[in-house]
Amino acid sequence: MHTDAVAAGGRGRPAGFLTLAGRPTGIGVLGWSFDALKVVIATPGGRVLAEHAHVVDKNELRIDTAAELLGTVAGQAGYHTTDLACVVLGVPAPYQRGVGAPARRDGFGFAPWLQTDPAAALAAATGIRALLENDANLGALGEYVFGAGRDRHSLIYVKLAEHSVGAGLVINGWLHRGVTGFAGEIAHLQIDDDGPLCACGGRGCLIHRIGPGLLDAAQHAYDQPLTYPRMLAMAADGDTGMARLLHDLGRSVGRPLADACTMLNPEVIVVDGAAGTAGRHIIAGIAEMIDRFAAPPAAAAVTVVPGEAQTDADILGAVALARHEIDLSEIVR
Ligand SMILES: [Zn+2]
Numbered sequence: 001m002h003t004d005a006v007a008a009g010g011r012g013r014p015a016g017f018l019t020l021a022g023r024p025t026g027i028g029v030l031g032w033s034f035d036a037l038k039v040v041i042a043t044p045g046g047r048v049l050a051e052h053a054h055v056v057d058k059n060e061l062r063i064d065t066a067a068e069l070l071g072t073v074a075g076q077a078g079y080h081t082t083d084l085a086c087v088v089l090g091v092p093a094p095y096q097r098g099v100g101a102p103a104r105r106d107g108f109g110f111a112p113w114l115q116t117d118p119a120a121a122l123a124a125a126t127g128i129r130a131l132l133e134n135d136a137n138l139g140a141l142g143e144y145v146f147g148a149g150r151d152r153h154s155l156i157y158v159k160l161a162e163h164s165v166g167a168g169l170v171i172n173g174w175l176h177r178g179v180t181g182f183a184g185e186i187a188h189l190q191i192d193d194d195g196p197l198c199a200c201g202g203r204g205c206l207i208h209r210i211g212p213g214l215l216d217a218a219q220h221a222y223d224q225p226l227t228y229p230r231m232l233a234m235a236a237d238g239d240t241g242m243a244r245l246l247h248d249l250g251r252s253v254g255r256p257l258a259d260a261c262t263m264l265n266p267e268v269i270v271v272d273g274a275a276g277t278a279g280r281h282i283i284a285g286i287a288e289m290i291d292r293f294a295a296p297p298a299a300a301a302v303t304v305v306p307g308e309a310q311t312d313a314d315i316l317g318a319v320a321l322a323r324h325e326i327d328l329s330e331i332v333r
Contacts, residue, residue, distance in 0.1 A: 026041050028126070034092060037055075046146050084126075089122060096177075119131070140157035157270045195208055258299075271305070273310040
């Protein structure tokens with residue numbers, strides 16, 4: 001995890017936050033991804049004071065449970081929940097403030113828990129201001145403010161987790177969420193004309209190339225049961241087949257990113273650092289497609305790099321969001 005010292009080199013205002021009796025302002029972060037909830041108390045500089053990982057239902061997050069966990073972890077850091085400046089909840093789905101998930105239509109089957117915006121319920125359950133944000137958007141902010149994208153003009157962040165793929169766009173100095181919060185949902189870019197139907201209502205979406213789809217592509221070639229972490233470890237150790245699979249995954253993501261480079265002209269593409277050293281194969285696949293398909297001036301202007309935040313980009317992004325939206329200098333507890 002990055003420290004305040006690292007943050008001092010980044011954007012924003014890393015120093016000078018008001019503290020009371022030597023205690024820094026605390027920011028509560030709930031990072032929800034698939035079936036895990038990371039509960040973190042962090043400083044405005046991105047330093048983690050206490051953290052806990054909790055297994056949750058992948059289809060629904062109970063707000064009362066989340067609030068209870070936040071209180072427990074806050075206590076470990078020496079805070080009451082109401083001492084915190086705010087709580088930021090990262091959600092693994094597109095999200096629009098005041099609405100929830102973007103407008104649904106018949107057959108649009110994801111994120112039923114997000115049909116109404118849960119921000120008010122979270123604020124009521126915790127007694128503090130609650131901000132919600134898409135998890136890939138938080139990753140983008142984390143890298144932009146604290147990590148590989150700091151001091152860069154613009155970036156596209158690619159989140160690649162075991163069960164999800166997404167992107168966050170930082171343009172003109174801040175997040176571009178789109179009119180309904182759907183910007184960056186590269187999971188639902190169509191890449192297979194005759195691929196399987198998707199919960200989004202489309203067909204052949206990129207999401208079906210990861211998770212079980214990625215494991216299925218490899219399992220028949222190996223005797224031992226494969227897991228995603230095992231695949232990454234094998235690729236990092238030089239397993240040729242696994243390296244090719246990840247390179248091809250990078251190509252699948254890279255082809256639409258090449259068009260995004262032509263349209264948006266970003267300075268850097270930051271690939272989720274959670275893939276570790278195996279991420280170099282994914283990055284190579286993305287770079288290959290950008291070199292091949294992006295307009296040459298846009299391809300020449302962009303670099304593809306691994307994230308610096310490893311598994312904590314979303315947590316750092318939540319801190320960045322809190323710093324951006326709340327005047328922490330007025331927080332006196
Ligand atoms: Zn889809």
